[in-house]
Amino acid sequence: MYATAQDGTKLYYETAGETGTPILFIHEFGGNYDAWEPQMNFFPRRHRCITYAARGYAPSDIPADVEKYSQSIAASDALAVLDHLGIDKAHIVGLSMGGFATLHFGLKFPDRALSLTVAGAGYGTERATADYFRNTSLKVADNFEKDPVAFSRIYSLGASRVQFQNKDPRGWAAFAERLSRHSAVGAANTMRGVQCRRPSFWDLEDELKAMMVPTLLMTGDEDDHCLAPSIFLKKTIPASGLSIFPKTGHTLNLEEPQMFNTLVADFISQVEAGAWGARDPRADPGQVMRTE
Incomplete structure (x- = not known):
């Protein structure tokens, strides 16, 4: 099944569940639509669930022109999937690259989001490491272009991936195999x-401060370049909460699926009950203790 993006790019998607509010899952760079299998098995009990392959990921179209890829386009592609399915509003859940797309979806289309779950997002946003990240990303692009199978073995053993391998060797091996494709x-x-x-x-600080969509932020405590960005988002987005997974790396939904599912399910329940609002103004971050 395919949706069509604004520029005509075909986006492959799968669905599970026919009742309940919709959840749209957006995958990371190292994954694909099928990296959400632990969630597509769990959430359809109470929700209509959708996962899709981003442009550049088979079986979606793979445009040859790099200008067909951008952060803004990624957010618009998510909207195209919802529009194709006739879904007015959905809970948007994204990991890493998908977390960025989720956040930008909330900024661009806040009236189409019931909530946002932004997991493992932050790479490239820290000013101190921005140039390093861009240069490294260009090297990664070159290496994948030369031999994705060979380079996937290197990429899958990054500093925030080995935690997954140590906890769940079989799950990590499946992740690495998908990456090689x-x-x-x-x-x-x-x-x-x-x-x-x-x-x-x-x-994006001013825009983030004005965004009132209920937002759950998640990061692993050993996913170092996502920690400070996640804390910044917590301090900036009015209706946000932050969960930090202990002894955990980047691939949160696969590395700790039970914890991930439980937190997201509870968050969505609170949102749908109207119990997840903006921070109480009495919780002044500048106050240490009240004296009068």
Whole structure:
């Protein structure tokens, strides 16, 4: 089944569940639509669930032009999937690259989001490491372009991936195998067009302060370059909460699926009950103790 993006790109999607409010899952760079299997098995009990392959990821179209890839386009592609399915509003759940798309979806289309779950997002947004991230991303693009199978073995053992391997060798092996199937063109263009050019969270501070969509932020405590960005988002987005997974790396939904599912399910329940609002103004972060 395919939805059509604004520029005609075909986006492959799958669904599970026929009742309840919709949840749209957006995958990370290292994954694909099928990386959400632990969630697509759990949430259809109470929700209509959708997962899709981002442009550049088979069986979706893989545009050869790098200008067909951007952070803004990624958010618009998510909307195209909802529009194709006739869904007015959905809970949007994204990991890493998908977390960025989720956040930008909330900024661009707040009236279409019931809630946002932004997990493992932050790479490239810290000012101190921005140049390093861009240069590394370009090297990653070159390596995937040359030989995605060989380079996937290196990429899958990154500093925030080994936690998954240590906890769940079989699950990690399945992740690494999926990674080896990435399109050389799609992976390279995604790195160059989306990852390298994404704006810093700090550059979006005013927009984030004005965004009132209920937001759950998640990060692993060993996913170092997502910790400070997640804390910044918590301090900036009015109706946000932050969960930090102990002894956990980047691939939250696969590395700790039970914890991930439980937290997201509870968050969605609170949102739908009207119990997840903006921070109480009495909780002044500048106050240490009340004296009068």
